[in-house]
Amino acid sequence: MEKITTVVPKSLEEAYTFLKSRIHERMVIIVVGNCRVEYEGRAASRISEGERILIIKKDKAVLLHRPFGYEPINWQPSSSIVSISLQKDSVRMDFIRDRPHEVLRLEFRDIFFIGCYRIEDHAVFEMYGCEKDMQEAIVLEPEAIEDGLNILEVEKKISCGVIDVYGMDKDGRIVIMELKKDKAGKEAVLQLKRYVNVIGRELGKNRVRGILVAPDVKSDAFKLLKELNLEFKRFTPKMARRIIRKHKVKTIDKY
Amino acid sequence: MEKITTVVPKSLEEAYTFLKSRIHERMVIIVVGNCRVEYEGRAASRISEGERILIIKKDKAVLLHRPFGYEPINWQPSSSIVSISLQKDSVRMDFIRDRPHEVLRLEFRDIFFIGCYRIEDHAVFEMYGCEKDMQEAIVLEPEAIEDGLNILEVEKKISCGVIDVYGMDKDGRIVIMELKKDKAGKEAVLQLKRYVNVIGRELGKNRVRGILVAPDVKSDAFKLLKELNLEFKRFTPKMARRIIRKHKVKTIDKY
DNA sequence: CGTGCCAGGTGCCCT
DNA sequence: AGGGCACTTGGCACG
Numbered sequence: 003m004e005k006i007t008t009v010v011p012k013s014l015e016e017a018y019t020f021l022k023s024r025i026h027e028r029m030v031i032i033v034v035g036n037c038r039v040e041y042e043g044r045a046a047s048r049i050s051e052g053e054r055i056l057i058i059k060k061d062k063a064v065l066l067h068r069p070f071g072y073e074p075i076n077w078q079p080s081s082s083i084v085s086i087s088l089q090k091d092s093v094r095m096d097f098i099r100d101r102p103h104e105v106l107r108l109e110f111r112d113i114f115f116i117g118c119y120r121i122e123d124h125a126v127f128e129m130y131g132c133e134k135d136m137q138e139a140i141v142l143e144p145e146a147i148e149d150g151l152n153i154l155e156v157e158k159k160i161s162c163g164v165i166d167v168y169g170m171d172k173d174g175r176i177v178i179m180e181l182k183k184d185k186a187g188k189e190a191v192l193q194l195k196r197y198v199n200v201i202g203r204e205l206g207k208n209r210v211r212g213i214l215v216a217p218d219v220k221s222d223a224f225k226l227l228k229e230l231n232l233e234f235k236r237f238t239p240k241m242a243r244r245i246i247r248k249h250k251v252k253t254i255d256k257y
Numbered sequence: 258m259e260k261i262t263t264v265v266p267k268s269l270e271e272a273y274t275f276l277k278s279r280i281h282e283r284m285v286i287i288v289v290g291n292c293r294v295e296y297e298g299r300a301a302s303r304i305s306e307g308e309r310i311l312i313i314k315k316d317k318a319v320l321l322h323r324p325f326g327y328e329p330i331n332w333q334p335s336s337s338i339v340s341i342s343l344q345k346d347s348v349r350m351d352f353i354r355d356r357p358h359e360v361l362r363l364e365f366r367d368i369f370f371i372g373c374y375r376i377e378d379h380a381v382f383e384m385y386g387c388e389k390d391m392q393e394a395i396v397l398e399p400e401a402i403e404d405g406l407n408i409l410e411v412e413k414k415i416s417c418g419v420i421d422v423y424g425m426d427k428d429g430r431i432v433i434m435e436l437k438k439d440k441a442g443k444e445a446v447l448q449l450k451r452y453v454n455v456i457g458r459e460l461g462k463n464r465v466r467g468i469l470v471a472p473d474v475k476s477d478a479f480k481l482l483k484e485l486n487l488e489f490k491r492f493t494p495k496m497a498r499r500i501i502r503k504h505k506v507k508t509i510d511k512y
Numbered sequence: 513c514g515t516g517c518c519a520g521g522t523g524c525c526c527t
Numbered sequence: 528a529g530g531g532c533a534c535t536t537g538g539c540a541c542g
Contacts (some may be wrong), residue, residue: 005369006265006289006369006370008370008372010261010263011267011292029324030324032287032310034261034372034374034376035261038380044386044439045385045386045387045438045494046384046385047382047383047384047385048383048385049380049381049382049383049440050380050381051380052377052378052379052380053374053376053378054376055285055287055374055376057310057322059322059323059324059325059326060325061324061326061472063326063327065322065327067312067320068319068378069284069285069314069315069374069376069377070314070315070316070335070378071314071316071318071335072318072320072332072334072335075382076263077327079327080325080326080327094353113283114260114261114374114376115261115263115372117263117287117289117370117372117373119289119310119324119369119370119470121289121308121309121310121324121369122307123307123308123309123323123324123325124307124326125293125305125306125307126305126306127302127304127330128302128304129300129301129302130300130301130302130303131299131300131301132300149358153450162443162477162481163367163443183300184299188417188418188451189444192451196447199291222417226417228268
């Protein structure tokens with residue numbers, strides 16, 4: 003059980019034999035070779051021969067990469083069924099998943115390299131600066147949005163949709179906040195408008211305010227916002243991080 | 258200039274020396290090893306040590322993959338600046354891009370494997386069953402949507418947004434079609450409504466119809482559709498493919 | 513399971 | 528460069 007095994011096969015047969023013995027094991031397999039591809043599922047695609055890099059992960063997630071570009075040219079998310087067979091002039095690999103039913107077929111005419119890696123990674127991935135951070139910061143410090151604001155609920159589910167932050171202003175009016183971590187577009191404005199409409203219908207139109215909370219708004223979206231009688235408040239993920247850190251320090255200081 | 262070069266380095270120094278000599282060349286480089294990662298840019302992230310696979314492509318697109326899962330844990334799209342340095346107990350790699358300014362730093366404590374691949378792929382990728390196909394099919398055969406429909410324009414740009422297909426029905430009313438290749442949700446309905454509003458304001462509300470063209474609609478979206486006085490027409494990418502193929506055959510038959 | 517919605521989304525095309 | 532929008536989007540949380 004080597005951690006790493008690499009092969010530069012002399013023939014397709016050799017490549018096939020080696021891959022067949024490893025492909026169902028729980029390891030990462032990398033294949034570099036010349037293949038053509040057919041995919042059929044939600045959509046369908048085809049690409050003729052070219053030199054590409056195939057990665058089969060431990061959970062049978064499959065990625066086929068061209069020598070350039072960020073995105074894989076073809077892929078299969080995890081839980082696909084894997085099969086391999088030796089054809090007349092090629093090694094064929096089928097990766098199948100159900101729900102949705104999708105088939106990815108690679109036909110390798112040439113295999114230059116195979117690598118098998120028994121690697122482990124149990125680390126926890128931490129991400130900062132996402133929308134969730136903004137939400138958390140506003141709960142910790144509502145005055146970051148405006149004085150006298152009270153947060154009543156977060157992720158409030160209504161008939162069709164979810165209100166990011168739901169509160170009440172110093173005059174007793176309901177405040178609906180839609181958060182965006184990036185420059186907000188029209189969808190954000192319309193999303194907010196829908197929520198304001200729904201709540202407004204319940205509680206009375208002039209008892210409900212809608213605030214788009216984001217680092218910026220696209221110009222057309224801002225016009226739309228004004229037309230729809232909604233408000234904008236600048237707030238960035240970085241501002242959120244600062245607030246969260248401040249309150250964490252406070253919490254620690256207590257002990 | 259070997260097509261493939263692989264190294265199983267005995268030390269970090271050896272790995273560093275080898276990588277340094279190759280990292281700026283136009284080839285695909287794969288590194289397998291134990292690293293920790295920091296990213297800072299639009300957002301920020303951090304992950305402690307774990308065994309991962311790094312891919313540096315010819316265009317300096319960078320992908321860092323865990324041994325499981327479809328998505329890279331960290332990455333940098335193409336055109337990033339690459340630098341490498343030997344630290345006390347690690348090999349450090351920085352991948353930087355401007356606009357937006359983002360920095361990805363990998364700190365390898367251990368490198369098990371390095372592979373360099375001089376590969377070429379100039380094949381053309383063909384994709385079927387996308388929204389574009391539906392558009393093409395409707396232009397070729399408008400009666401697939403309804404009898405007497407005439408297509409006037411495709412991808413019609415209006416004040417804010419793009420109308421997928423724009424036509425006129427047998428009674429002379431304008432028909433605005435919003436296409437979706439998958440089950441349509443609320444956004445699709447609202448998108449359509451916006452276009453109908455804009456055109457309706459110009460030409461008179463009751464001279465404009467809006468049709469959502471998709472394989473299916475989510476139930477809430479359908480309710481919203483009805484409320485907003487819009488229509489739904491079932492049409493799938495597969496139906497589109499059939500129409501396109503039929504017309505291709507016709508075209509060939511002519512010659 | 514469907515429904516809603518975020519994402520360092522990415523990519524493509526247009527003005 | 529900014530805006531609009533599709534994508535085999537993927538992924539997650541929740542009814």
